[in-house]
Amino acid sequence: MNQFASRSTSRRTLLRSAFAVAAATPILSACTDDPAPTPTSKGDGKFPGVTINVACNPSSVQACTEAGKQWGQVTGATVNAQVIPFAERATSYASWIVSKDASYDVLYGGVDFISNFGDKLYLPLKDMLGDTSDYVPAALGQLTKGGALLAAPLFADMLLFFYNKSDWSAAALPEKIPGTWDDLYGYAPKLTVGNREPCVIPWNNNGVPFWIAFFNSTKGQLFSDDKSQLLFDNDKGLAAWQAISRGFQSKFFGLAGANAVGDQDTSLLFNQNLAASQAATTGFGSTAGSTDPAKKSVITKAEVGVSVMPGITAGTSGSVIVAEGLGINKFTRNRDAALSFVKYTTGTEFQKQMVLGKAGQVLPSSRLSVSKDPEVAAGFPLAATLAEQASAQLAWPGNAPFKWNAPFLLGLTNLSKGTWTPEQAHEETIKAVKKLMIAQLGS
Template sequence: MTSSPTRHSRPVSRRGLLGMAALGAGAVALSACAGPATASSGASSATANTDGPDFSGVTPATTITFWSNHPGNSEDVTKQIIAKFKDATGITVNLVTAGSTYEDVAQKFQTAQAGGTLPDVVVFSDVWWFRYFMQDSIIPLTSVLKAADVDTSDYREGLFADYQYKGAQYAVPWARSTPLFYYNKKHWSAAGLPDRAPATWDEFAEWAPKLQAANNGTQYVYEHPALADYAGWTLQNILWGYGSGWSAKDSFDITCDSDASVKALQYVQDSVYKGKWAGVASTSGTDDMAAGAISATLGSTGSLVGVQKTAAGKFEVGVGFLPGGPVTKSPVCPTGGSGVGIPKKIPAANQLAAAKFIGFLTNPENTVAFSAATGYMPVRKSADVTSLLAKNPLIGTAIKQLEVTRTQDYARVFLPGADQEMAKSVAQIVTKEADVKSTMTALRSTLENIFNTQVKSHI
């Protein structure tokens, strides 16, 4: 690969990247997805106090509002937790459906900053919270969580640290996930396959003809997840397995057109056009798998319980770690999901009540209940998962996979609009059989332009 203008003589750390983002509005839009503008008049004043406001003498409000998109079909279990919270504290929480996606919530929250009614607790994904920090629209949580008697040392360190910046904590993990490999055990048995996920994608390519020959009544053996939502996220798995990525590890060196990346994405294209055993989900691969229309797909752990309910009585669902590649077998799994935080421009009484609710929402007992209802991972170290695993052992696979996860590529999560560009490029490859090398070279040019025009000058 020719010399890239994005190469650095000194690597930029994740924390260093976040630090440079506060230097000016040009880097404010650092995120995987398009959405509300995040520019502010200067560096966020939230950096002035890493602990957050002083809550001495503050009495918590008796009524607060929680905005959520109900990740993992979590509305019912969230309502149950809210009811228990009122019984325990007397505080009423009004749950508001603020949209169906994290982007919907972000847009609604952005609009509210301009004069609408703000929530007291808001949900946002691990790649969205920094937008809110840059808007100076959320508070550091250390002081308020302490005032609310929330034991922050009990959160899983890796998940809790995803929301930290310059020593401050801006959210608490809630609906956290990794992708899983989902498969139909009935189809696996009919094809004479071992009851497990493939160890590598090459192994799955060997299994695919056997699944086809089993005549399971499926259109495809496998569906690549819907491109608009998942291409940039899940395809990191295959790219990493081939020893590459959208960008080099912990770097802005764009590597989507490297020889290794081209081989990885050629595998993806060949699965559709050459092997003819794979398709591309139009909306949800896990829904198609649960309906028996395909034999396997990748999907969030947050889809697990829903898939099991849909498949109940028809076939048994199997899950496993994401497959490795010819170069790297582990770690090849990214994390994802959402946390909850507190807006800045609301009364201190509401902020304190919000912190009490966040602590209750994510306490050991409720994180297990939430996991049982959705498939998301328990976020507390002290959570007793015995009953959870006894009821649904597959959730244990998601928890174990936490130990072999990898930080997402900078190119996906820190270049504004990059996720959509990746999805468009992958769509060319898997729906129009475009040349992989030239498509990835064009994507590299696009990503480098985003970096050079919006990020580079702030490093």
């Protein structure tokens, strides 16, 4: 899902913009020498005695560790998968470029890091990977810069709408989720029971991707491709603010969810039946019904329903894609081995294990053929909904060279408190983001 740095920091949020990345990039333009790798194989696919170091997110470290064990048994190599904390990652990546550091052979890749570091750090992979048509197209787009694919997609997650079927049944509501948010808002009185909220979304601390999901249902574009123009200063942008405001006014969105630190926390509310529904990626939605005490689930997996995200208007849906990939450090001395590991981990055999929970953690596959596999469809019921959601707009713009998240969060916080109208939130956010853009362009 995800741009997650550590379980206690970035994994608590769905998509946290890598603000430190922007500050690190100006010094990097001259540091692009590409040293020739030391041969590590005789051409037989074996790499005896070679150790591959993998810089991971918490969301991928278990999968990379398990893939490393399996790949190592075949190749004779060793894989050392380590989490690089989010707070340190941008600075670490920048320093590796400056010093041409080859310590890590395989690198976490997400839209922010691909966008900001590009081929200064990542090795272009398309010609090396071969046919990429089986990867989820939107995931490839997140990991491409300037036409160059810089990481192979490890997983492709999306925001989905999860709901408690028992709560829906007790409220005498149809199990099929309506297609618009406004229709859902009408369910609020029947779903509010005691301190249980109808729907939890961490609006005030991590609400930007959810705002964009609303906006994506209008098929609007947030920024120009080069991030130099703001494109949500129109009726589509206002429609997103207005739709979210109606959610607060109807009390479909409660304050416990709105004030939660991140989507890990809202998933815990849902798991404890303190919320009748949630918008979440599959990584968080799948924790409901878990026997892990840390997930605090009092509901069963059988009680959890899932649907594509509603839209602002009928016949629409909007979500965001959360794609994470594995790239190759252009300074590695183990290029052949690193490529072999990346191919194995993102290949169909291991991807099937991953999505079925046989690789240490469940992650939605980045491979179209795996998602359509009958065994996967039976063992991972969310696959069909993900496939349906993939047909909607999933755009996530990644990190701009300015802290554009903050104005949105201020708008959402004031909206949740009722201190701003949606029109004010729209106008103030536009004003603040434009100011940031001008400052960045003039610096």
